[in-house]
Every structure is written in C-alpha cells, then in structure tokens.
Amino acid sequence: MSQFLRAVDVLCLTLLLGLSSVASTTCESDVAGCRDEFSLIQTATSDIAALSMYTNARANIGELKRKIHTAKGQGDLLQVGDNMLRMMNATDHLSDHNQTLLGEVKSLINDTLFGNMDTEHQSNNDQLAAAAQAMQECNDDVAEKEDTGAVATRRNSTSVAREGHIQCREQELVHYTQRVANTTALFDHITAITPVPVENWQPVWKTTRDLDAIGNYFEKNQDFVDWFADASTSFTSVEDDSDSANSTHSAKQVNCDEKQTVFEEEYILYSQLVNMTCVAHGRCYTEAKNDYDVFLAEFKVVEVHHQQSYEAGSIIISKIECLLAEGMHADCSEPFIDESRYNLTEPVLPSPTECNSGAIHEACSSDFLSAEYAPPALDSNTPPAVCMTCHDSVFYMFPTVLGVCGFFNENPAGCNEPFLSAGKEACCACGGGNPVR
Numbered sequence: 001m002s003q004f005l006r007a008v009d010v011l012c013l014t015l016l017l018g019l020s021s022v023a024s025t026t027c028e029s030d031v032a033g034c035r036d037e038f039s040l041i042q043t044a045t046s047d048i049a050a051l052s053m054y055t056n057a058r059a060n061i062g063e064l065k066r067k068i069h070t071a072k073g074q075g076d077l078l079q080v081g082d083n084m085l086r087m088m089n090a091t092d093h094l095s096d097h098n099q100t101l102l103g104e105v106k107s108l109i110n111d112t113l114f115g116n117m118d119t120e121h122q123s124n125n126d127q128l129a130a131a132a133q134a135m136q137e138c139n140d141d142v143a144e145k146e147d148t149g150a151v152a153t154r155r156n157s158t159s160v161a162r163e164g165h166i167q168c169r170e171q172e173l174v175h176y177t178q179r180v181a182n183t184t185a186l187f188d189h190i191t192a193i194t195p196v197p198v199e200n201w202q203p204v205w206k207t208t209r210d211l212d213a214i215g216n217y218f219e220k221n222q223d224f225v226d227w228f229a230d231a232s233t234s235f236t237s238v239e240d241d242s243d244s245a246n247s248t249h250s251a252k253q254v255n256c257d258e259k260q261t262v263f264e265e266e267y268i269l270y271s272q273l274v275n276m277t278c279v280a281h282g283r284c285y286t287e288a289k290n291d292y293d294v295f296l297a298e299f300k301v302v303e304v305h306h307q308q309s310y311e312a313g314s315i316i317i318s319k320i321e322c323l324l325a326e327g328m329h330a331d332c333s334e335p336f337i338d339e340s341r342y343n344l345t346e347p348v349l350p351s352p353t354e355c356n357s358g359a360i361h362e363a364c365s366s367d368f369l370s371a372e373y374a375p376p377a378l379d380s381n382t383p384p385a386v387c388m389t390c391h392d393s394v395f396y397m398f399p400t401v402l403g404v405c406g407f408f409n410e411n412p413a414g415c416n417e418p419f420l421s422a423g424k425e426a427c428c429a430c431g432g433g434n435p436v437r
Contacts, residue, residue: 099324106320106327109313117306117342124299125345131292132347138284139353142277146356151270151277158270161263162372168256169382175249176381182238182245189238193231197223257385264363264388267372271360278355285352292349299344306342364388 094102145151318335321327329335361368364387371377373384 094323102320102324106317109317113313114310117309121303121306121342124295124302127295128292128299128344129347131288131295132349134288135285135292135352136350138281138288139350141284142281142353142355145277151273154266154270154273158263158266161259161266165256165259165263166377168252168259169378169384172249172252172256172382173379175245175252179242179245179249182242186238186242189235193235194227197227253382256382260384261388263372267368268363271363274356274360281353281355289349296344296346303342303344307339310339310342311337 314335314337317327318329318333321329322332324330361371369387373387378384
C-alpha cells in the first residue's frame, strides 16, 4: 500500500480528536476522493477555504501555535499539513517560501504537537499513579490506626479493662471459696454441738417451798451453765468467721461488677471505633478506586487519540521530508510508527486492607458472653453481672453527635431521630439511657 493510502486509512477516521474540519463524508464511503493519492485526508471545499489553504499558511501556522494545546488546534494542524502536502505534491517545483512553510509545519508537528502529547501522556500516567497511591493511602491510614493510632489505643485500654475485670473475678473466687469453707465449717460446728444437759423443772417447788429440792436442782444443773457458756462462745466465733467471709465476698463482688462495667464501656467504644474505622476505610478505598477507574477509562480514549495523531503526524512529517529531500525519510521510505509510545502505564493496584470489624463481637451478644464471661475466661462460681449495652458514662460516637446515654434522659425525643440510630440501639433500649443492673 502506498504511503498516501496508508495515511488515508489513519486520517480519515472520525475519531481524529473530534475535528469539526473533517468532512462529513469519510473514507469508509465509496467516494473517489477517498482514493485520491494526492490527498492524505478527505476534505470539503468549505473546510479548505476556512483554513485559507496553503496560500495563507504562515498566518494559519501562527494561529495554530497559539491553539496547539487544544484538541481542535492539534487536529487543525494535521489538516493544514495535509492540505499543504496535497497542494504542493501536485506542484513540480517548491519555492523557497513553500519549503520554509513545510519546514515550519514539520517542526510544529514534531516539536510542539508531539511534545504536548508527550506531556499530556506523562500527566495521564502520573494521575493514574496518584489515583493508585490514593488507594494505598486508604490502606495505610487504616493500618496506622490499627497498629499505633486511635484503634490501637482503644484496643489497649479495652485489654487493660478486660484484664482488670478478670483479675478481680479471680480474687473474688478466692473470697468465694473462703466463704463456702466458712459456711461449711459453721454448719459442721452446729452439727457437732453436744446435747444439752437439762433437768426437768419441778413446778411443785413453788408451792411446797422445798428449799432442799430447789438447791439440789441448781447444784446439779451447773453442767448446763458450763455447756451453754462454752457452746455459745465457740458458736459465735465460727459464726463471725462465716459472716466476715460473706461480707468480704459480697464487697469484692460489687467491686468486680464495677470493673465489669468499665470493661463493657471500653469494649463498646472499641467496637464502635473499629466499625467506624472499617466503614470509613471501605468508603475511602471505594472512592479512590472509582476515581482510578474513571481516569483509566478517560485516559484510554485520550491515548487512542494520541496514537492516531502520532501516526498521522509521523506520516505527514515523512512526506514533508520526502518532498524536501531531507531528514530520515529523504528517500521517501515509509516511517516506522511505534504507537506504544502512548501506551498507558497502568500501576499495580493495592487490594483493600481487610478490616477486622467482623472479628469484633457485638457487646452482650451470645458470642460476646461466651468469649468474655464463660469458662475458662471466668469461673462458673463467679458469674458476671447482667451484661449491658448501655452505660450512662459511655460516649457514643454518632455520625454527627458526640454524647452520652444520659443525653436521652434530657432529650427523650432523640430516640426517634433517625440520625441517632446508634444511640437508639445503645441507649434507648436501656430505658432512655438509664442503666440498671
């Protein structure tokens, strides 16, 4: 195929930067002009006149230099070059003026047009890389929060509260064991008390005034007095031990319940923060990925235009060099066109970081109770208090409001506000923010 026909195949594409100057009749039509070897592109007479043809080419070149950064200007440049070649190719002799004009067109295509396309191509690659980097920054942000940031801080405080509660329950178990032992000892002591040595009382003493009988009674029942004194003293001692163990255990149980509340408060805040962080990360990554996809689709179209313009421009340059008998194509050889020059460099996209919100059990759920309060975490003899999902001192992190459950006591209508749904679930279910064990 001749170079002119090859140029026709390229330049007659209606994709050529959306040029308004390209005639409505394309080379896909069965028109004789599309096979004209003196033309690189099918051009309507009115379009040629609008460009002033090559007779006013120097003025057109100056205008094109000012508009070369636009797609329209780039397309017009290729059109002018083609028009000039078409006219001059039919001329037996090229004047110095014409040679100068061709040289300027060649320079404008090679240096300015290709230079602008190279710059735009690099900018497109840079924007793709930046969009991919934005995705990575979303991953880096959530990793930082989980490793050393807010999530890590809240996770550590939750772990401290959990350990404090567990240690307290372990101490409570010691007191519980002592309480059981002392209670058992008390009842064992009661079982071991010896029978009471009591003589029958003789009511006749009151009527007979038998002093000997009365004296004899009191003399003989000294054993009861001694028994009572000993039994009472020993029983009181064992009972005091049992009462003390009960009081100590009960006090410890109250203390552990308080530590349980602290743990549950910390856990709720931690789980909320994790969920919020994971949601924010998912939104961040999705938006960055969407931006990347939009850029990629847009730039692929742009780079196809670049490749088409590069091929058309390269052919025009080779023709100019052929006419001027100078440059790489002074021998009128066909140019080698490497369209990979405008291939996009698509970066390797990072996969979204797997956020661990799914590993966080909902507070007071069956999974939570099994993991945190069932054996071996806690001994069955030191069961936790009733688990609560709402505590008056907990700051709930709503999307638009920071507040405590007590907020719903003062503003009960808040339980009906959709944007406070988190508060409704966490606080209103507890009676408007009044935690009750």
